[in-house]
Amino acid sequence: MDFTPTEEQTAAQRLAARIFTDLSTHEQLKAAGTGSDSELWKALCGAGLVEAVEATGLLGLVLLLEEQGRTTAQVPFAASCVYGILAVTRHGTDAQRERLLPALRDGSAVVTGAFPARPAVRAVPAGTGTGVAAGSGETGARTARLSGTVDQVPWLRDATHVLVPDQDHTLWLVRTEDAGVEPVELTAPWSAGRLVLDGAPGERLGSERMVSERPGSGRAYEDVQAAARIAFAGLQAGVCAGSLAHAVAHTTTREQFGRPLSTHQGVLLRAADAHMDTEAIRVTAYEAAWRYDEGLPWEEAALTTAWWASEAGTRVVHTGQHLHGGLGADLDHPVHRHFLWGRQLDAHLGHATELLAELGDAIAKGGDR
Structure with a gap:
């Protein structure tokens, strides 16, 4: 396994990080309310980041979604790339790709x-x-x-x-x-x-004809579902990293009994566990995306990263909120958004117990795709 990003993937990730950091600040997110940020979406599409997913693959998309998750930027990036760009590219007819992809690339279609x-x-x-x-x-x-x-x-x-x-x-x-x-x-x-x-x-x-030639019923459905699970796991990795970054910044500057909160053993242990959970989500998402792009069996890997994103992701965002004390319950505080996103991703991925049961069935069947 080699998860080293290509030059194209690295360049796209750096560009995404800059755009999300500059255009999805705490103040801009508050102004957006509960809606999506149309200006940010235009900037991402104008920079070619949506179109780039065709070349950088699912692993490249995971890297970009990590950057979105760090800021909880309110744009339909994951959905339009997975259910649009990648689904049409992999499963559409030549005529469908020619007709649908241009609008998906420039963001006029979502x-x-x-x-x-x-x-x-x-x-x-x-x-x-x-x-x-x-x-x-x-x-x-x-x-x-x-x-x-x-x-x-x-x-x-x-x-x-x-x-x-x-x-x-x-x-x-x-x-x-x-x-x-x-x-x-x-x-x-x-x-x-x-x-x-x-x-x-x-x-x-x-x-x-394309459907009938694929081995196994529902192959396209399973392929798109797996890509979505992997992509949203990558998004969760970014959400968790952002939550943990807020917690580190808070506990290193907030003092209790004359010393920073970060020097207390209980805080250190919670933060360390959250870091390990975040890395587990990230590395399993990378492996699953890499296998998907390389045409290797991906079913168990997709379920594994979805389980980590659901189970460990919930722990991390709870930890991030807990380490902020009373501030974590403030609806206007940035870490609260990470908490909401982490819980939503848990529900969207299907909950850990359901994913674990599905993974067990896949292992028992021995039919990893």
Whole structure:
């Protein structure tokens, strides 16, 4: 295993760190409230960081999401790159890539994913040349009418499209203007919504031939789901690193009984445990992303990093808040945002016990992809 970033990945990470640090300050986040920062999104897309994910791969995206997590910047970066850029690049037809990627690269189109634990959306074939695919120039593009609801879809209120798996794990792209979007408030300010599909037109991601040629049912679904778990684990690594950085800064400057809080053994032990947990999330995310990019078996690695991000991530953000004492409960304090993001990522990834059960099943089957 070699997790050493390439020159392109390192350059992109440094640029992302500078943009997030400059444009996602505490004051700017307070001004943004619970919505996304459109100016920051324009800056990221204008700098080519969204487009760069095509070249730097999932590992490159993980590095960029670490920088976002450090500042809890409110932009749909993870969602649009995973469910949009990477999903279309890996699983779209040539015509879909040509039509969809330009808008995803410049940020004028934003894709999110409606991936509940148990997909329940129903798809009824609608023939060809209708719905989303109409006028696309793709002869034989498969379309369907989708029905069902998905609660708590992150960044749905920012999205122009949403990637939806049906009951058979086939992936469909739906324009949000063709669906019902009801605002939902999550623990973290992720501009979430409830997706309501009532015969909404959907376009199959990829072709029927491509799906039939893949070994195993639902291969594209599993591939995108794994990429999302790895990406959001990378985001959690950054959230935890940011929380810990705030805690270190606070405990080294705040004094108790005439000496800094950081010199007390209990504080040192909590901070050390939080550092080790953060590094565990980071290294497992790197390994899973590296395996994904290299075409190596990734199922167990993706579940492992998701489990660390959920289980250890919750511990770290609780520690960060605890080490701030009363300040940690201040809703206007930066560390409180990391707490909210850490808890939201725990819920979004699927909770540690569920992930551990899924990992156990994967190991027992011995069918790592």
